[in-house]
Amino acid sequence: MSDYDVDLFVIGGGSGGVRAARIAAQHGARVMVAEEYRVGGTCVIRGCVPKKLLVYASRFRAEFEDAAGYGWTIPQWSFDWRTLIANKDKEIARLEAAYTMTLERAGVAIVKTRAVVADAHTVQLADGKRVRAGYILVATGGAPTYGDPIPGIEHAISSNEAFHLAALPQHVVIQGGGYIALEFAGIFAGLGSQVTLVYRGENILRGFDDDVRAHVRADMEKRGIRVVTGIKIAAIERMGSRFSAVMSSGHRHTADCVMFATGRAPNIGKLGLERAGVAIAENGGIAVDEYSRTSVPSIHAIGDVTNRVNLTPVAIREGHAFADSVFGGKPTKVDHAHVPTAVFSDPEVGTVGLTEAQARARFARTDIYRAMFRPLRATLSGRDTTTLLKLVVDGMTDRVAGCHIVGEGAAEMVQVAAIAVTMGATKADFDATMALHPTTAEELVTMRTKSASYAREAAE
Ligand SMILES: Cc1cc2nc3c(=O)[nH]c(=O)nc-3n(C[C@H](O)[C@H](O)[C@H](O)COP(=O)(O)OP(=O)(O)OC[C@H]3O[C@@H](n4cnc5c(N)ncnc54)[C@H](O)[C@@H]3O)c2cc1C
Numbered sequence: 001m002s003d004y005d006v007d008l009f010v011i012g013g014g015s016g017g018v019r020a021a022r023i024a025a026q027h028g029a030r031v032m033v034a035e036e037y038r039v040g041g042t043c044v045i046r047g048c049v050p051k052k053l054l055v056y057a058s059r060f061r062a063e064f065e066d067a068a069g070y071g072w073t074i075p076q077w078s079f080d081w082r083t084l085i086a087n088k089d090k091e092i093a094r095l096e097a098a099y100t101m102t103l104e105r106a107g108v109a110i111v112k113t114r115a116v117v118a119d120a121h122t123v124q125l126a127d128g129k130r131v132r133a134g135y136i137l138v139a140t141g142g143a144p145t146y147g148d149p150i151p152g153i154e155h156a157i158s159s160n161e162a163f164h165l166a167a168l169p170q171h172v173v174i175q176g177g178g179y180i181a182l183e184f185a186g187i188f189a190g191l192g193s194q195v196t197l198v199y200r201g202e203n204i205l206r207g208f209d210d211d212v213r214a215h216v217r218a219d220m221e222k223r224g225i226r227v228v229t230g231i232k233i234a235a236i237e238r239m240g241s242r243f244s245a246v247m248s249s250g251h252r253h254t255a256d257c258v259m260f261a262t263g264r265a266p267n268i269g270k271l272g273l274e275r276a277g278v279a280i281a282e283n284g285g286i287a288v289d290e291y292s293r294t295s296v297p298s299i300h301a302i303g304d305v306t307n308r309v310n311l312t313p314v315a316i317r318e319g320h321a322f323a324d325s326v327f328g329g330k331p332t333k334v335d336h337a338h339v340p341t342a343v344f345s346d347p348e349v350g351t352v353g354l355t356e357a358q359a360r361a362r363f364a365r366t367d368i369y370r371a372m373f374r375p376l377r378a379t380l381s382g383r384d385t386t387t388l389l390k391l392v393v394d395g396m397t398d399r400v401a402g403c404h405i406v407g408e409g410a411a412e413m414v415q416v417a418a419i420a421v422t423m424g425a426t427k428a429d430f431d432a433t434m435a436l437h438p439t440t441a442e443e444l445v446t447m448r449t450k451s452a453s454y455a456r457e458a459a460e
Pocket of ligand 1: 011012013014015016017034035036037038039040041042043044046047048049051113114115116139140141142159180267271302303304305310311312313315
């Protein structure tokens with residue numbers, strides 16, 4: 001590959017690109033990464049990490065409230081948004097520097113600029129400079145979308161701006177029913193805003209297990225979040241420093257901030273992909289095979305830009321597999337089954353594997369085990385909340401095909417349950433596991449009675 005300036009050019013210094021660049025360099029490749037915004041990408045700069053920090057901040061309110069039942073008197077508490085944002089920004093800057101240093105230590109050259117594909121082996125930088133590369137990896141991630149154009153959409157913010165608001169809004173209207181919408185609803189409500197969540201579908205969290213969807217909605221409402229489904233925002237009007245969100249029903253909601261969390265789209269625009277002959281898939285992302293190869297042999301794509309499973313650990317795994325396959329002499333595919341995922345809403349959701357509906361469509365028989373109870377902690381605090389644990393079992397093989405949890409610690413529990421599900425553990429394996437008492441997770445190994453059992457209906 002000595003005819004080239006570098007062996008690998010990575011476009012995008014996010015979760016997937018950084019991992020691919022580092023591992024390829026460790027395999028001996030000469031690597032260059034272009035990043036047009038900040039090294040670390042969405043997850044580190046304006047996604048998972050700052051989001052989780054805001055989630056932590058928002059949960060102190062419930063801690064203070066719950067403390068009273070346990071005998072604590074907490075004098076006067078108050079919250080300062082600017083302190084939170086400043087501290088969050090400091091931590092993000094530290095992480096950005098750490099990612100940059102990791103790449104540089106691995107011998108990766110970083111160029112802080114936009115880069116586009118000029119041809120199968122050439123990348124063009126914003127200043128016109130061209131770099132010849134043996135391989136090009138497109139890892140440009142995704143960006144928020146706002147759905148169909150509506151009047152006044154320029155007044156709406158996305159999650160990108162939510163991390164940098166000058167002040168905590170008193171009233172927030174959030175449009176969206178996915179995980180980002182729910183997480184920000186929980187963040188703003190916990191910090192003290194009045195929140196209305198608007199979703200055009202029948203219920204929030206489309207694609208999640210139906211019990212989870214119903215449970216989360218009911219619990220969010222108990223926490224004071226107004227959830228309105230079956231309508232959408234038709235226009236946004238400015239009223240001085242505030243906004244009026246005009247609903248498709250004709251109703252109006254006045255708010256200090258209107259946020260759209262209506263989905264994300266792969267960053268494929270103006271990247272030179274068409275010119276280079278890179279095919280786009282039906283899902284709107286770059287079309288790739290199981291080794292992340294595009295239709296052009298020297299160009300690969302990983303992470304959100306391929307719109308497969310848009311989560312950080314998946315982008316990282318795909319980046320690592322690419323580097324091992326192309327530069328490590330170890331062809332590696334990524335298994336996209338059994339990807340655990342969480343919604344850090346209030347209440348929190350953790351889930352892995354099939355939903356009940358998916359299992360019932362797939363298996364000849366599906367067994368459902370469900371536990372719903374008031375968590376021990378809520379007894380003295382008096383908080384009105386319930387925890388849900390649900391196992392979806394293939395009734396023919398006894399394998400646990402899905403695990404769904406709503407409540408405190410759900411994400412942490414599901415990460416561990418995902419090991420068992422990935423290994424193909426059966427319900428009998430779960431039952432044989434000794435309980436750890438008193439915990440919420442012990443319910444996973446003590447649910448003995450089926451809540452329901454369904455035979456698949458014969459196809460017409
Ligand atoms: C609010 C929010 C919360 C999230 N929470 C979670 C979570 O809790 N858990 C989870 O697993 N995932 C979460 N995600 C998703 C996660 O952030 C993404 O799946 C992950 O970042 C994808 O990594 P990536 O490498 O594909 O792309 P990205 O991390 O988006 O990186 C792409 C990079 O490419 C750069 N770039 C784009 N075009 C160019 C170009 N032409 N030239 C140079 N640079 C370019 C961008 O600036 C960006 O830095 C969240 C996302 C958001 C928005």
